[in-house]
Amino acid sequence: MRQLTLPLALLAFVFGVGIGWYALIEDFTLLEAIYQAVTTLSTVGFDEVQPLDTTGRVFTIVFILVGIGLMFYTATALVETVVAGEVREMLGRRRSGRKVQRMEQHVIVCGFGRVGREIAVDLHDHGVGLVVVDQSPDALVEAEEHGFTVVQGDATEELALRAAGVERARGLVAAADSDVENTYIALTGRALNPELFIVARAGSSAAEQRMKSAGANRVVSPYQIAGRRMALAIVQPLVLDFVDVLATRGTADDKILAEIVIDETSGFAGKTISEVFGSIDGMRLLGLENTEGGMVVGPPGATNLKLGDRLMVYGEQSALEGFASSGMAI
DSSP states (O other): OHHHHHHHHHHHHHHHHHHHIIIIISOOOHHHHHHHHHHHHHTOOOOOSSOOOHHHHHHHHHHHHHHHHHHHHHHHHHHHHHHHHHHHHHHHHHHHHHHHHHOOSOEEEEOOSHHHHHHHHHHHHTTOOEEEEESOHHHHHHHHHTTOEEEESOTTSHHHHHHTTGGGOSEEEEOOSOHHHHHHHHHHHHHHOTTOEEEEEOSSTHHHHHHHHHTOSEEEOHHHHHHHHHHHHHHOHHHHHHHHHHHOSSOTTSEEEEEEEOOTTTOOTTSBHHHHHTTOTTEEEEEEEOTTSOEEESOOTTOBOOTTOEEEEEEEHHHHHHHHHTTOBO
8 A cells, every 4th residue: 555655645746736627717617617627537538617718728638648657657556456465475475385395393383462472572582483373464564564474364173273284383372362272272273283282372360271171281361471570570579570671582691491301312301310310511401391290499419300300401502402412402
């Protein structure tokens, strides 16, 4: 539409000049002036409303040449905008489709509203590959402006999630504005990929259990989180600042917060925490979640590590990269 603003404005200006000339100079009534301007620019060939003198005929000649030229220019710009826009959109969607086909272990963000936008930006900042799924063309244009790969469709349907590569994805975020939609997104995603890690947004506490029953591994309520953080900012602001520092990736001292999974490739299953972390400098173990979902904050060094345990560690990025090079999932 920005490309059409100038020709449309010029056409409206020339049309207004014609009406003004016929009304003020040729002494036509307003209706007669509008009729004369319309019939002249549309080239229908009707006679003048009133006979024109030499000056009026010269003005009409100029009015026709300028007006018809602007009308053709506007029509050409309109066709170019519509056709070129559709071609660009089609080629863009085709490129996105090919890109999705090459993606693995990515995250699918369903819904690019206020919450979905923040999630996508944060995932991108953490170096996580992602695909945005939304029905709104405006939301997809905004997502593409951020450099995200997009898929247009209803995330509650299998077709849209398959187009986003759900079978190869590592995670899915249901961030739609509706609890019902997020429940169906979790249900569809779990059916298509049983190993998918699903995080769903809940607008009410009543929807949390439904989403978990539908297959969501985690259910997050932005309103509860915002309320707790604001209360914590009043009661214990230093604790809140400390948590924010821990969650910030790439701080000034090059220390980050990361999650480590004990798997077969690590060789750490069956060893104690002291045996694994005792000889590593620049890394601290903050918490451990076992396979039953139990969380232990500051686990003792004598704790035996098991397959599937998830460790929350804080330390230098180089030390964590050493863990990653050993084959551990971080």
